[in-house]
């Protein structure tokens with residue numbers, strides 16, 4: 502078998518591309534017609550943990566759907582490990598694992614059986630399939646519940662099982678679509694840990710999220726997507742440095758932001774933007790030294806009820822680029 506691998510330049514070395522999207526578009530006919538992907542170019546190197554960060558409706562799941570052969574693109578191309586998703590969907594599917602946004606566990610099967618039959622479906626013989634299922638139950642801390650059914654376990658456990666199943670056939674590329682949505686903070690941290698472990702085994706991971714902390718902490722590189730387009734793509738550190746703000750301050754006010762206070766805040770040296778919010782104002786600035794105190798003083802006439810400083814985050818990067826919140 503000969504396979505022409507795509508290549509991505511990472512620094513000065515050349516490694517094969519795990520994923521390459523070229524001018525990818527997807528329109529849903531509607532009505533109303535929606536352009537879910539509006540021309541995305543993207544390359545993910547093997548071994549990378551890559552994040553697609555964007556608000557609801559940005560086109561994250563549609564992108565994952567195209568990469569995993571579930572959704573037919575309107576134009577452009579998607580290559581997984583050098584294989585075109587439209588020309589070789591079966592081979593692509595064997596090489597990737599996916600955890601979709603919706604729970605797709607088989608509710609009529611036990612946890613063990615969900616893993617076992619997945620392995621069988623991927624051509625693993627009975628005995629090694631059993632061994633693999635047992636090994637994964639152990640590794641994902643589900644062994645004690647092997648005989649339970651998906652409806653009998655917590656959301657965090659169900660999500661761990663979905664990830665275990667997605668890697669059961671040993672794919673080289675794993676897609677996680679909003680893996681921690683709806684999980685409590687503790688389950689979220691547990692899942693982050695497991696995903697980081699998979700990654701240190703050499704698996705390439707593409708995850709979508711609208712949690713900036715998740716993208717920031719887990720990912721080597723992040724593409725910020727909005728309205729089906731990639732706005733920026735880089736390491737979290739580089740994004741914060743180039744597009745973020747040194748400091749982000751939120752003030753809760755007794756009265757609606759007045760023109761005078763808006764002007765006073767905007768006049769503080771280093772302030773980049775002043776934005777009225779529901780019940781207050783948000784100030785982004787290059788420099789954090791003494792900013793909180795000066796902002797509180799400047800906003801005094803509108804009655805400052807509370808003030809907090811958030812530092813620069815990927816959220817600030819998103820706000821800077823779009824003028825909106827990730828959650829708006």
Ligand SMILES: Nc1ncnc2c1ncn2[C@@H]1O[C@H](COP(=O)(O)OP(=O)(O)OP(=O)(O)O)[C@@H](O)[C@H]1O
Nearest residue numbers: 529535537555556557558559560561562563564711
């Ligand atoms: N099957 C479909 N038919 C029509 N429109 C769709 C379909 N699936 C998605 N869309 C629309 O395409 C756009 C992108 O949706 P998509 O689910 O890819 O976004 P997302 O970034 O995953 O959002 P979320 O954070 O809500 O999961 C949205 O406007 C959505 O309403």
Ligand SMILES: [Mg+2]
Nearest residue numbers: 561562563602
């Ligand atoms: Mg989605």
